[in-house]
Amino acid sequence: MSPAPETVDLALWFEAALLPDGWAKDVRIGVRSGRIVSIERGVGRAAADAGGGVGLPGVTNVHSHAFQRAMAGLTEARGPSDDDFWTWRELMYRFLDRGGPDEIEAITALAFAEMLEGGFTRVTEFHYLHNDPAGAGYADHSEIAGRIVAAAAASGIALTLLPVFYAHSGFGALPPVQGQRRFITDLDRFADLAAACSRLTADMGDARFGVAPHSLRAVSADQLALLPGLAQGGPIHIHVAEQTKEVEDCLAWSGARPVEWLLNHAPVDDQWCLIHATHVNEAEWRAVVARGAVVGLCPITEANLGDGVFPAAAYVQAGGRFGVGTDSNVQIGLAEELRMLEYSQRLSLRGRALTADSARSTGRALFERALVGGAQAGGASAGLAVGQAADIISLNTRRFAFAGRSGDALLDSWIFGAPTGSIASVWRAGREVVREGRHVARDALEARCRAALKVVMA
Incomplete structure (x- = not known):
């Protein structure tokens, strides 16, 4: 009553x-x-x-690397060779040479405030900046995680904190490269970090906690098998099939495509969010629908990086769940992400109202699906x-x-x-x-x- x-x-x-x-x-x-x-x-x-x-x-932002907000607009010059995700990544690595905990907290807090201004009331922060600029671990494994929590408190946004496990540079557990030194951890340190993040978020009322194997490039099969056990029932997010080169490299390594391999080797269910999943075939996305997982789409970043276009129109018509995220935070706004999502479908399929249904307009269908899928991916509820x-x-x-x-x-x-x-x-x-x-x-x-x-x- x-x-x-x-x-x-x-x-x-x-x-x-x-x-x-x-x-x-x-x-x-x-x-x-x-x-x-x-x-x-x-x-x-x-x-x-x-x-x-x-x-x-309010809606959940399902995927953010808040520190990358400081790079917005600084990676738009073409080099002597073709420019793509991989050249952008090298620029991002160089950007990480500077900036300690104070700077990361300040950049993150403003990015979170901009998310609130743009209609996101919860952020799922995919947190993989663990070490200092030289690659050494902080005395407190959770130093930067604590700064993210402080930034969320300063802005007032609801937080789902996902510490990221990142150990390798490529499929087959290749050794990490110098540019990844701020991300790298091992299982023991990561278990300590995950436990600390659980404690940090427990003090925030409606904050949530989960874990994120960064990608199939960055974790071995044995490591991936152990990580869900550290999530304590919270969300599990992973980058997958963002780039065509990633698909080609996964095929060369395993004989399977990334989403195919993940579904065959991990207990993917409604606890999981597959970030991007851009390059999937019909059998793969139908299997994701059957598992009840969410696909985390970041249309503005995916356009900015030239990733490609996820087959959202067919996926949602088959009952697929999605949320939207701001990823690299080159631009921040819920309406902007939803508009880019729909327009990408229209451009690729040369039609209109492709994510709508007979009961709702395009805008309402996009909004409500992002609301429901985002809440699931963030480990919370909404409405x-x-x-x-x-x-x-x-x-x-x-x-x-x-x-x-x-x-x-x-x-x-x-x-x-x-x-x-x-x-x-x-x-x-x-x-x-x-x-x-x-x-x-x-x-x-x-x-x-x-x-x-x-x-x-x-």
């Missing part, structure tokens, strides 16, 4: 809100101790109500329902892009027609962290990040 209105800490009123059973008008959401405790429909706005505009549930965290986005309906719109057209207009900055406010666990389109601590976080960049880019 919902509590009486006076027992709530906060009441948010929206002219329309997307609830689990569909759109509702004139909605008041009661919040207590960071969670939704009541939802009223068809009610007028009270003088004490906050909110306004259109209310949407505007009693008992859920009060993670809520408010669209600024004063923008001309929303004029005369209602229902699904609001989502379509936000994703495909509205300018950047169409999110008015964001509440995370009932606290307003974005107001009038800006993070409430943006100035301080940006000043700290500017100081960090002077060190990193010196």
Whole structure:
């Protein structure tokens, strides 16, 4: 039974809100101790109500390397040879020569704030920057993980922390190269790190913890077999089949394609998220659907790196689950990722409305699938329902892009027609962290990040 209105800490009123059973008008959401405790429909706005505009549930960013935000725009010059993911990776390795814990924390905190401004209320941070610039381990294995936790606390974003196991440079347990020195660990140190990350997130209320074998390139078969046991029932994420060269190298090593090999040798189920999975054949993606795993798509990064296009249209029509992530954080925004996802399908298949269905518009289908798949991949739950965290986005309906719109057209207009900055406010666990389109601590976080960049880019 919902509590009486006076027992709530906060009441948010929206002219329309997307609830689990569909759109509702004139909605008041009661919040207590960071969670939704009541939802009223068809009610007028009270003088004490906050909110306004259109209310949407916050979505999980399923894949982020927050430190790479500092590189945005710095890798766009073509070298003397063909430019692709592998040349970008070499530039990324060189970028890691500078920057210690303070700089990483500052860059991460601002990236997390930008995610909140862009509609993500939880981030699944794929954390593989473990060592100092020389490659030596910190005295505290969890030094950088602790800084990520601090950055999440400073920004207010919900955190799913995935420490990454990274031991090799290629298929067949090839020895690591110099550029990977900040990532490398062994099983004993990683077990200590995973345990520390579990403790760190346990102190954060609704934070989550899992593990991430970096890729089939970076772990041996024996190591991969041991890693799920360290996840303590939390999410397990892995990069897989992002590049055609990766597929070719895996075939040369094992005689199988990367997703094929993973499904045959790992207990992939709904605990797993396959990041990218760009280069899959139909048999592979249908097997992923059958296992109930999520595919973590990062359309803007995948476009920026020239990775290719995942067959999302066929996959979702067959019931496949996906979430979206910002990966290299070259650009940050939920609507932008969803738009790029749909447009990539349209370009490759020369059609329209390819991720929609007969019951929902394209924008709503994209949004709701990303909401559900993202929650699964982040090890959490989501939605505007009693008992859920009060993670809520408010669209600024004063923008001309929303004029005369209602229902699904609001989502379509936000994703495909509205300018950047169409999110008015964001509440995370009932606290307003974005107001009038800006993070409430943006100035301080940006000043700290500017100081960090002077060190990193010196």
